[in-house]
Amino acid sequence: MSTQSRTASRPGKPGPGAVPSDDVVGRPGRTKVRSGLRQRAELSLLLGPALVAFVGFVLAPIAVAIYYSVYKWNGFGPLTDFIGFDNYRRALSDPVFQHSIIHNLIIAGLSLVIQLPLSIGIALLLNRRIRGRTFLRLVVFAPYVLSSAVTAVMWSLMLQPDGFADQVLKSVGLGSLVQVWLGDLHVVLYTVFAVATWQYIGFGIVLLLAGLQGIPGELREAAALDGASPWQATRMVTLPLLGPTIRIWIFLSMIGSLQLFDLVWIMTGGGPANASSTMATYLIDKGFRSYEFGYGSAVAVILFLICFVFALLYQRFALRRDTQGALTRMVR
Amino acid sequence: MTSRTTRSSAQRTGSRVGSRSPRHKALAAVSLAAVAALGLAACSSSKNSSNNSASTTPTTSSSSTDTSSPSTSTPASPAAGGSALPAQLNDGKAVTLTWWHNANQDPGKTAFQKVADDFHAKYSNVTINVQPFQNEDIKTKIPIALQGTPPDIFQQWGGGALAQQVQSGKLADITQYTQSWIGDLGKGAAGWAVDGKQYGVPYDYHVVGFWYRTDLFQKAGISSPPATFDDLLSDITKLKAAGITPMALGGKDKWPDAFYWENFILKECPQDAVVSSLDAKKFTDPCFTKAGDDLKKLIDAKPFQTGFLATSAQQGAGSSAGLVANGKAAMELQGDWEMAVMPSLTSDKDFASKMGFFPFPSVSGGQGTPGAALGGGDGFSCSTKAPAVCAAFLQYLTSADVETQLVKATAVTIPSNGNATAAITDPTLKKVLTYLQGVSYNQLYFDQYMTASIGNAINDAVSNFMAGQGTSADLAGAVAKAASQ
Numbered sequence: 057m058s059t060q061s062r063t064a065s066r067p068g069k070p071g072p073g074a075v076p077s078d079d080v081v082g083r084p085g086r087t088k089v090r091s092g093l094r095q096r097a098e099l100s101l102l103l104g105p106a107l108v109a110f111v112g113f114v115l116a117p118i119a120v121a122i123y124y125s126v127y128k129w130n131g132f133g134p135l136t137d138f139i140g141f142d143n144y145r146r147a148l149s150d151p152v153f154q155h156s157i158i159h160n161l162i163i164a165g166l167s168l169v170i171q172l173p174l175s176i177g178i179a180l181l182l183n184r185r186i187r188g189r190t191f192l193r194l195v196v197f198a199p200y201v202l203s204s205a206v207t208a209v210m211w212s213l214m215l216q217p218d219g220f221a222d223q224v225l226k227s228v229g230l231g232s233l234v235q236v237w238l239g240d241l242h243v244v245l246y247t248v249f250a251v252a253t254w255q256y257i258g259f260g261i262v263l264l265l266a267g268l269q270g271i272p273g274e275l276r277e278a279a280a281l282d283g284a285s286p287w288q289a290t291r292m293v294t295l296p297l298l299g300p301t302i303r304i305w306i307f308l309s310m311i312g313s314l315q316l317f318d319l320v321w322i323m324t325g326g327g328p329a330n331a332s333s334t335m336a337t338y339l340i341d342k343g344f345r346s347y348e349f350g351y352g353s354a355v356a357v358i359l360f361l362i363c364f365v366f367a368l369l370y371q372r373f374a375l376r377r378d379t380q381g382a383l384t385r386m387v388r
Numbered sequence: 389m390t391s392r393t394t395r396s397s398a399q400r401t402g403s404r405v406g407s408r409s410p411r412h413k414a415l416a417a418v419s420l421a422a423v424a425a426l427g428l429a430a431c432s433s434s435k436n437s438s439n440n441s442a443s444t445t446p447t448t449s450s451s452s453t454d455t456s457s458p459s460t461s462t463p464a465s466p467a468a469g470g471s472a473l474p475a476q477l478n479d480g481k482a483v484t485l486t487w488w489h490n491a492n493q494d495p496g497k498t499a500f501q502k503v504a505d506d507f508h509a510k511y512s513n514v515t516i517n518v519q520p521f522q523n524e525d526i527k528t529k530i531p532i533a534l535q536g537t538p539p540d541i542f543q544q545w546g547g548g549a550l551a552q553q554v555q556s557g558k559l560a561d562i563t564q565y566t567q568s569w570i571g572d573l574g575k576g577a578a579g580w581a582v583d584g585k586q587y588g589v590p591y592d593y594h595v596v597g598f599w600y601r602t603d604l605f606q607k608a609g610i611s612s613p614p615a616t617f618d619d620l621l622s623d624i625t626k627l628k629a630a631g632i633t634p635m636a637l638g639g640k641d642k643w644p645d646a647f648y649w650e651n652f653i654l655k656e657c658p659q660d661a662v663v664s665s666l667d668a669k670k671f672t673d674p675c676f677t678k679a680g681d682d683l684k685k686l687i688d689a690k691p692f693q694t695g696f697l698a699t700s701a702q703q704g705a706g707s708s709a710g711l712v713a714n715g716k717a718a719m720e721l722q723g724d725w726e727m728a729v730m731p732s733l734t735s736d737k738d739f740a741s742k743m744g745f746f747p748f749p750s751v752s753g754g755q756g757t758p759g760a761a762l763g764g765g766d767g768f769s770c771s772t773k774a775p776a777v778c779a780a781f782l783q784y785l786t787s788a789d790v791e792t793q794l795v796k797a798t799a800v801t802i803p804s805n806g807n808a809t810a811a812i813t814d815p816t817l818k819k820v821l822t823y824l825q826g827v828s829y830n831q832l833y834f835d836q837y838m839t840a841s842i843g844n845a846i847n848d849a850v851s852n853f854m855a856g857q858g859t860s861a862d863l864a865g866a867v868a869k870a871a872s873q
Contacts, residue, residue: 130552130555130839130840130841131531131532131534131535131552132531132534132535132552132553132554132555132556133555133556133557146873213704213706216695216698216699216706217693217694217695217706218694219706236694236695236697236698237695237698238640238695238698239639239694239695239696239697239698239699240695240697241697241855244698324640324698325640325641325642327639327640327642327697327698327851327855328639328640328697328698328851328854328855329697329851329852329855329856329857330848330852331855341844342841344527344528344531345840345844346840346841346843346844346845347531347549347552347839347840347841348840348841351873
């Protein structure tokens with residue numbers, strides 16, 4: 057907003073057809089109209105490209121996917137075989153897809169229960185004045201910088217039977233914990249989650265650290281003066297103030313969990329026996345590997361709807377306070 | 389389609405890893421890529437399947453006339469090979485063709501570039517714009533390109549996927565240009581035809597069998613490779629007793645799983661039953677269930693390495709190919725390309741001398757056609773832009789001279805042109821070639837023979853079966869189930 061109004065008030069800078077002298081010379085009555093027009097012109101100039109990109113690269117593909125999803129189509133030739141909602145019915149009744157949804161939900165749940173407390177703990181730790189803090193922050197964030205493909209390949213190698221992970225466990229006397237990490241139907245999903253945690257936790261920590269930086273030190277000081285123990289200060293002062301950041305993290309994490317793809321695809325391909333499949337790996341498998349682009353589109357639409365509905369609900373019930381300007385303007 | 393992916397990815401890795409041994413690497417990359425490609429192509433559309441000749445053909449043909457091939461001899465057996473190339477192309481007018489292939493690593497990359505350059509030197513008005521792609525990329529790029537403007541010459545693995553691609557209307561029917569020389573490529577070339585029309589041309593062929601470590605077999609006291617399934621089971625027991633992992637399997641990629649079931653099917657079911665069932669998309673004959681029972685028997689013997697469900701076929705030393713190449717497992721059911729894959733996965737420069745090859749063993753009481761084998765091949769298709777020029781290029785590419793050159797450059801393992809097979813020097817590969825020339829029919833990998841969706845479903849079903857899920861009957865029923873969707 058501020059950008060626009062500032063620009064608008066600057067006479068005749070970009071406004072099409074708006075000659076500065078016009079404004080000055082023109083009758084007072086018209087100035088308003090003109091500036092309104094100009095504002096609109098500037099708005100469209102500034103918003104236009106973004107809008108075109110959004111329509112072209114977000115809305116249109118969604119529309120096209122919905123269109124494809126009601127056809128049985130192998131990707132070649134015209135779409136002729138209209139089948140209504142059969143693709144949707146098939147997807148929702150396919151046990152493999154059902155399990156994929158459950159796997160996504162498990163990952164999302166585990167993220168909440170494990171990743172979040174872990175992130176908060178490490179962020180609190182790294183927010184304190186400890187030796188080598190900058191270095192530690194760098195280390196924690198490093199995995200996030202790696203591409204998922206690199207991460208997945210690296211962990212695949214380390215997790216293979218008698219690989220690096222197993223040898224480390226054995227060398228510290230924990231050999232009994234060794235599993236067939238990626239080859240056991242009952243373990244593989246948790247292995248994938250662990251790797252995802254390794255990769256994404258740095259991002260959460262940085263996010264939370266930024267949130268912590270925004271909390272004035274005086275508040276904790278005041279609490280301490282009031283006799284609060286450090287633990288109490290953290291619980292009663294820091295964490296509540298960190299709320300908006302945590303809610304954002306939850307939002308990003310849930311969406312990420314629902315769309316989880318690259319790590320799984322490279323490490324397991326969704327296997328063995330679909331034990332680690334997610335909605336996205338299922339989609340790619342059906343769409344590109346099986347040449348079932350119509351069906352794959354239907355799965356994509358379902359995935360989109362799940363994420364969209366979640367995002368709306370979360371926005372409505374959890375994020376609204378924050379987006380209204382949590383700390384600053386809540387006083388009403 | 390798993391097969392494609394895996395094979396291709398394998399190729400990729402192979403080539404990357406292979407940098408240690410440049411020659412092998414390139415070979416591996418190329419051959420793998422090719423294989424991968426094959427795997428991809430696997431599916432046959434219903435139309436295609438009706439023209440069943442394609443199914444059996446792909447590999448068989450490789451036998452060259454002059455090489456004594458017991459069973460199949462190529463139709464045309466000209467020593468020089470085929471008819472001459474046209475004197476002029478495109479009426480002498482300048483034309484540029486785009487060529488997509490999956491040999492994005494040396495030696496294939498250089499070898500194919502040389503073919504394009506040499507062709508340009510021959511026909512100065514024809515320029516080939518070569519665009520190598522990583523195999524995984526090319527697999528998704530081609531179907532998308534076929535929805536718009538496709539490349540003029542592109543990787544083609546035949547079978548069901550080809551038939552599906554033909555539906556786009558962007559593939560040229562090159563029958564009229566190829567008929568004078570396609571015979572040089574043997575019967576296998578029919579795998580690149582749909583309804584009797586040639587939509588592509590193979591440049592190499594593949595066959596699947598057991599690669600094994602002669603040193604480990606010796607260590608376990610096994611004097612000769614198993615000829616029957618019972619022998620195989622007892623050899624597994626012997627190897628395990630000697631503390632050796634009997635078999636390596638790349639279960640993550642799924643298509644290696646399917647190789648086992650498909651081979652058991654070829655042992656249990658006669659050719660007619662196999663081909664007609666594939667074309668009907670229904671595995672109702674009891675022999676298919678029996679093949680599943682055989683596979684169950686093998687799984688119950690626990691011959692595979694720990695964690696085989698998550699092992700890739702060709703990526704890294706921990707892959708199934710890597711395990712065998714490094715002597716960590718005694719055998720592996722894989723294609724001829726394995727000799728090209730393995731060098732990049734081991735530091736043992738001498739591993740090839742320890743490798744042997746034996747065909748899939750027979751099953752007692754099996755009704756399978758004797759000499760049946762499982763295989764495929766790699767090729768190229770033409771777009772409708774300049775079919776005549778493209779076909780001439782493919783004629784040139786698959787000519788005895790050029791194929792010989794490709795084999796020598798290790799860009800191709802088993803050339804489609806029988807007159808180029810003399811260039812194969814590796815003794816083990818020679819054995820494979822002899823085996824391939826002797827097969828009664830070479831069934832295209834099922835996943836490639838069928839349409840992509842059914843092929844993928846077959847690989848999934850076998851993979852689940854390997855993980856202990858479902859019965860032999862479920863396995864056989866997976867085909868009809870996938871076809872109904």
